[in-house]
Amino acid sequence: MRSIRAAATGAVILSLALAVSACGGGSPTGGGSEDSPKELTYWASNQGAGIEVDKKVLRPELDKFEKQTGIKVKLEVVPWSDLLNRILTATTSGQGPDVLNIGNTWSASLQSTGALLPWDAKNFDRIGGRDRFVDSALGSTGAEGKDPAAVPLYSMAYALYYNKKMFADVGITKPPATWDELVEAGKKVSKDGKWGLGAEGSNPAENIHHVFVFAKQHGADFFTADGRADFTNDGAVKAVKQYVDLMAKDKVIAPGNAEYAQNQSVSDFAKGKTAMLLWQSASANLKSQGMSEEDYGIAPVPVQSGAPGSGTNVNSMVAGINLAVFKNTDNLDGATEFVKFMTSDAEQKILNTAYSSIPPVRNAQSDPAFNTPATAVLKETLAKSAVALPQVPDESQFETAVGTAVKELFADAAAGRSVTTASVKAKLEKAQQQMPKK
Template sequence: MRRTRAAAAGAVTVSLLTAVTACGGGSATGGGSNDSPKTLTYWASNQGASIEVDKKVLQPELDKFEKQTGIKVKLEVIPWSDLLNRILTATTSGQGPDVLNIGNTWSASLQATGALLPWDAKNFDAIGGKDRFVDSALGSTGAQGEDPAAVPLYSMSYALYYNKKMFADAGITEPPATWDELIADGKKLTKGGKWGIGIEGANPSENVHHAFVFAKQHGADFFTADGKPDFTNDGAVAGVKQYVDLMAKDKIAAPGNAEYAQNQSVSDFAKRKTAMLLWQSASANLKSQGMNEDEYGVAPVPVQSGTPGTGKQVNSMVAGINLAVFKNSDNLDGAKKFVKFMTSDEEQKVLNTAYSSIPPVKAAQEDASFNAGANTVLKDTLATSAAAMPQVADESQFETAVGTAVKELLADAAAGRPVTTASVKAALEKAQQQMPAK
């Protein structure tokens, strides 16, 4: 279902809230900018190694905006475990921020609530025009045929990060390009208390991203062409099993990773406990944890054939963060000024450099600093071998349901319980049953 009428928005929001797993938080703090048109409230997602890192990155930029416009921005950085619940609660209560970050994959779901400001031609003109943004980023801003529900802020893609010394010590001369090579290398690297690869089994968002990409590599998707859930097709089952088998069958991921939440796999990689990591734009995160760039290499995520490209050789989802505005904000003019500031060419360079992400703004992306090192791999992936997550109204329920199913399968693997094609299919069938009825 690609379009939900305003009359159904309340029902959609209730179903979204029902689908989201309980994860703390869950209540909006503060309304719009009732105290002054010179104040905005901004909910930022946790992009750095910690919330404190994000505050250090963002506060100087917010101060810069205040100096330019006289508008003070009240910042709250929200961890991913709480973010969707907080946003959904705000959509139903009307008590939320003026401006907020949303995972770009949630755009269509949150658009369906009717709570976000549509970015029509007039609103885009107010921030410099829609044509300033790259097409791949605009493709994850809402349902097809609708005005976007948000504006791209950071673009990211997954890559394979590998420890050069651990590879050399194991006699491995180049990063794996195929999944067979990754498993073979992982087995060589799993020794002496070290593990071949790190994953985050208790992080449903990470789980569903990998499930989506691996299914794509098996020629499948989790939704039919008309937007109906199809979680138990052979390719989807094979993709999920391939991911869970990193722990269950291949045994190159530590059983303890089944309990890992956000950033724990990155921390293990930075501490040289694991030799490989599949992550979105990790360089800044690794640097903040004391790992030098010359210690690791960056390569495309392996695919079946070894050659990333379109079709079955997809090796990332189109990852990123969008900037949205609650349309009931008391300071819509100020909110749009803030969006214009955050997506300005200069600010895009500052922010995306800080987070080792790629600017979705064309002019900023052309800067030399985004065309070297790890950024070369990330940009090429986004341009040639990344696929957008399903832009359907039920996307956030899909993420929660399938991400949690994978979490439970990894818990089985950690406990030594068998993970079979049948058990994976059963878990995905259970997830599909949690989706709203059509």
């Protein structure tokens, strides 16, 4: 999924959603209705540098769908800061869209509400079959052993973006492959008001994505095999401390990044204020901010040691956007037809090119447009060294609780307060206490 700033109320709303008989779609103020079978409401997530960018990308395609089918699509692009709570509210109120984007990490949590249409074999057949989609994308569509709650739309992976000139100016000849090398490079360029690495320290979801990867590299996870929260194991504590220490101890992230929550680190990188950026499929975003592809390189996210992609050297979560349908939409045929259109080979090429993401549809992924240097690292990562976040019902509460704990630790680092193993463990213990009791 793309970066979000999940509100603390998300866990509360989700608990409510799990406690009621969830419904959704068919909004009298916007969703499909029996009186308007030729109309759908679509909530799209903010994928571009701004909401207007998304409207510019999507509107021509939605008009194309209307011309082909006669079904008009009412579009709302929802900011990431609002999307999860908007969806959760819709599952309890019934006042929602017909079709919507969800971050793929939320799939199991939203699946457990019962509000989303299950994509069984029959429904997959209506859009061309399940085998059209790559396995890594299908792995983030819901709990194991259950029919997916959504269909993959955009696939993304994290990569290390680095400023070629800033590296050359201090004699760095290749991108760092390990975290020790990243810290060394970051210290070399952190001078004269410039910094080594950007971060979104106040963004819980961004924090989760990074500490999840660090945990995997330490051979750990934040959940046990049976789905129970386990935030204070040694590997999880090491993971969080190592990430926050990039600011607290290593001094390669500017203290001001503790307050960043919505793409500011991308902007800093595009303006040459930082030399490195850890981001999901950033090329289109950087281009929209005036940075030429010739000015930066792309490499796999660093690992603890050795070559990326081997052993526990996970260097990304499986990032992406899924397309879901509210189960009680009054226009199920139209909604299914829309999903078929958006995941068609032709539309996958258009949309994923616009967002510099990777198509989760096999035929589209093989197109030459997705075999450029800018996408090669992302495809390789998704194929070999990316792991899905836990597909458990409590995943969205995990993002809020642990992501906020990391946010608070960044705030401590920025204020000059000591970040120790004990203080990290205490924050994670507090986060675990916020999780639903099993």
